Structures are given as C-alpha cells and as structure tokens.
Amino acid sequence: MMDKQTAIGVIDKYKKQLEQVSDALWDHPELGYEEHFAKDLYCHLLRKEGFRVEDNLAGIPTAFSGTYGSGRPIIGVLAEYDALPNLSQKAGYIYQEPEQVGGNGHGCGHNLLGAGSLGAVLAIKEFIKQNSKGTVVFLGCPAEENGSGKSFMTRAGVFADLDIALTWHPGDAYSVNNGSTNANYKVIYKFEGKSAHAAISPELGRSALDAVELMNVGVQFLREHISTSCRIHYAITDAGGTAPNVVQSHSEVVYLMRAPRLELLNDLKSRVDDISMGAALMTGTTVSQVFVKACANIVVNAELSQLLQKNMEEIGSANYSSEDNELAAELKKTISNPDGYYVKLADKVCDNDKRKSLLEHANDPIHSEIFPLMKEEDSVVSSDVGDVSWVCPVGQVYTATMAAGTPIHSWQEVSVGKSRMAHKGMIQAAKILAGAAIDVILNPDIAKRAQEELSIRTKGTPFVSPIPDNIHPAIPTRKS
Numbered sequence: 001m002m003d004k005q006t007a008i009g010v011i012d013k014y015k016k017q018l019e020q021v022s023d024a025l026w027d028h029p030e031l032g033y034e035e036h037f038a039k040d041l042y043c044h045l046l047r048k049e050g051f052r053v054e055d056n057l058a059g060i061p062t063a064f065s066g067t068y069g070s071g072r073p074i075i076g077v078l079a080e081y082d083a084l085p086n087l088s089q090k091a092g093y094i095y096q097e098p099e100q101v102g103g104n105g106h107g108c109g110h111n112l113l114g115a116g117s118l119g120a121v122l123a124i125k126e127f128i129k130q131n132s133k134g135t136v137v138f139l140g141c142p143a144e145e146n147g148s149g150k151s152f153m154t155r156a157g158v159f160a161d162l163d164i165a166l167t168w169h170p171g172d173a174y175s176v177n178n179g180s181t182n183a184n185y186k187v188i189y190k191f192e193g194k195s196a197h198a199a200i201s202p203e204l205g206r207s208a209l210d211a212v213e214l215m216n217v218g219v220q221f222l223r224e225h226i227s228t229s230c231r232i233h234y235a236i237t238d239a240g241g242t243a244p245n246v247v248q249s250h251s252e253v254v255y256l257m258r259a260p261r262l263e264l265l266n267d268l269k270s271r272v273d274d275i276s277m278g279a280a281l282m283t284g285t286t287v288s289q290v291f292v293k294a295c296a297n298i299v300v301n302a303e304l305s306q307l308l309q310k311n312m313e314e315i316g317s318a319n320y321s322s323e324d325n326e327l328a329a330e331l332k333k334t335i336s337n338p339d340g341y342y343v344k345l346a347d348k349v350c351d352n353d354k355r356k357s358l359l360e361h362a363n364d365p366i367h368s369e370i371f372p373l374m375k376e377e378d379s380v381v382s383s384d385v386g387d388v389s390w391v392c393p394v395g396q397v398y399t400a401t402m403a404a405g406t407p408i409h410s411w412q413e414v415s416v417g418k419s420r421m422a423h424k425g426m427i428q429a430a431k432i433l434a435g436a437a438i439d440v441i442l443n444p445d446i447a448k449r450a451q452e453e454l455s456i457r458t459k460g461t462p463f464v465s466p467i468p469d470n471i472h473p474a475i476p477t478r479k480s
C-alpha cells in the first residue's frame, strides 16, 4: 500500500514537466472560450497518464475532464487556464514592457493554476492506482475571467457527481480561502424610443436617453433601501448619439449587481428590473435586457477549509532562494502600498504569537509564512467557483507565486508567471491539494461531513443557476 507521503512525492518526479506546461501556457495566453492550445495540451497529457478524457462539456469546446479510478469518493480538482486581454508583458522584467503591444497575458496566473492542479491529480492518481480506491477528476474549466465557464458547467450538471472539489489560486501568501464571495449579475438594459427633431417636433420624440437617466435616478434612490452588503455599479455604454437636437431613439446602460447571497441578488435584480420598466413607462420607450454574466456566491465549507489548512501546515511553504527574493523585492518597489492587505489580514489573527510573527514579516519581498485559518468573512469580489460550491463542497487555497502585495491582473503578475518563485508556489499548491485529496480517500467520512455542511449552509435549497435558461456561453467562432 502506497502511503500519503510517497504519493505526494510523485509531484517532485513531474516537477520539470509541470513547469514546462505552465510556461507553455504562459507563452500562449488565450482568452476565455478560446483556450484550444491549453485544452489540447492538458487532454494529451491526461490521456498519456491513463485518464479517461471527455471534452466539449456543457457544449463548450474548451471545457473537459480527465478521470482516473472508480468508485467513491469522487474527488474533483478544478483547473483554469484563460488569460486576460491587454496584459502582454515580458517575463522576469522589473518594469512594464509588453511582449506584444495589445496582446494577452496571464495576469491572473491561470497558467500556474491549471498546471498545479495537474500535478495534484497525478499524485492522487498514483495513490488510487496503488490502493485501488476512489476516483479523481481533473476538471478543465474555461473562461473564468469573462465567460463564467464554471457557471455554465454547473448548470449543465458537470459537478453534480463529485463528492468534493478542490482548487487553488496563485497568490502572494499561504492561506486557505475561508471566505464567501459575492454573487453577481451583469446585464445591459437597452431602451428603444422614437427619434425626432428636438426643436421642430419634440412632441413626436420618445427619448431612450431620458429613460437611461431616469433609470439611474431610480437606482440611486433604491440604494438607500438595500442591504449595505450589496453593490450596484453602472456605466452608460450608449448615450444614443452626439447631437443634442435629435431625440435619442436608442440608449443603453450596463449594470453590475453584487450581493453576498444568491437569494439577495435575485431580489436586487428584480427591483432593478422594475425600475427599468418604470423608466420605460415614464418615457414611452421600451426596454429589453442583454445578459452579460452571472455567478453565485461561494458557499464556504469549514470541513474542507480545515482539511486544507492541516495539509498546508504539514507540507509547508516553498523554499524561496535569495534570487527569488531579489526579483520579488525589485517588483515590490513598483507596487503601491504592497503590505497594506497583508497587515490588515495579519491584524485579524487571534493567536498573539502567530500575529506577532506574521507582522514581523510584513515587509518581506515574498510572504512564505502560513496564515492560520481565518474567521469566515465575505469578500466583495466574485468568482464562478461560487456556482460549483452550491452543488458540491469546495475547498480552495492560495500559495505565494508572486511578490508580496502584487495586485491581481497586473503586469507584475504576468512578469513573474514563469519565474522560479511562481513554479515553487505552484508545486506547493499541487502537494497541498494532493494531500487533502488523499486524506479524503483514506477517510471518506470527511466528504460526508463536508456534504452535510453544504446542505445545512444552503438550507437544503436546490441550486438554481443565476443564468437565464435561454442564455448560452458566448463562444467565439474559431479562426482557422
């Protein structure tokens, strides 16, 4: 029987290969739903390792899975691989210098994310192979940044069979994500009116721009009567034209609404919808909606958070060299208030000694200390991991792959994406996820408890996707 340590050690055997995969993806930064290079590479490697590969999940060409083993527990490991537009940056540079002006870049470290998850499943596979128990599924999830890939995959039932799912995200410190994210909904309200000359025959005109303005005024008043934890943002994306003497026959405004829970979001959305209809009624115009994106809040799972924390402490952080620290120190100089968030977080640690030691390291170029499990807190940001967490328990960790204080979606994050420090953080993440998965295989009660917790936290409410039924992923037609 293979023990846990030996199985985790398998990741070291694959280290070079995993780094090459991550670097290859960094070299081919693909936007959401266009990740064909990434998909082909992962599917090829998974097949070579004996995984049963299924692609075109949820009708999305770049969504796929690789399964190994049989029976329960079924453990999913989530992978992302999409890049961001306009973030091209030369690797290892300590100043901003695009490799290709206007090109894409891995500003969220998803090149590392997918490769780290691959490392985890290779170790879990080895454990399953030797002990013939359980199943591991590598889940290739496209379009995290702008396409809500996991939301569509969740709606299609891709995660329904999993006992638990584990994932990680590149970060600037070692911590377990024990907080919820916001549910969000982004939608365009399009108003149609009637054009007329504003001086000669104003009575014939019905202004779509008036409707947008009235809608925004209505929403300003609504803000006093919503939960303080909700957010409503907007931008006018079509003012109907530039001529003031023409009544604007078309106008549109995009709204992004956030709420800490799905049910609050649904309520908020329907109140904003009412205001849009009120604005249309007042102006004699019509309103329609164009869906942009939506995702659910993350349902925290304390059982899995504790499991990941235990494994993070057992495995420890990476050994960053003086060169790693030098590069990080140079990059850190380009970041404003780099220690702000770390100090804020460290201040919240209950244990006196732990807090003291974390604060002593506040100015380090790389944060290699391990944060204790933090009190559950809601975060204002949103992620499509939220939808998955409603249908199966999800645990998520962060490891340090970049300089302390590096903002996400920044050139600094792209710059370090191929560095040794990034590779090291990725390997630690792979080991932590593998360790946690192996614990669940050895003790399936953990998965049972995690599932019970999920049903308590969701009050047994079946998950209803925030994406309307008639909406499908916005997959661009493939260039030949």
Ligand SMILES: [Zn+2]
Residues within 6 Å of the ligand: 108, 109, 110, 144, 169
């Ligand atoms: Zn990301």
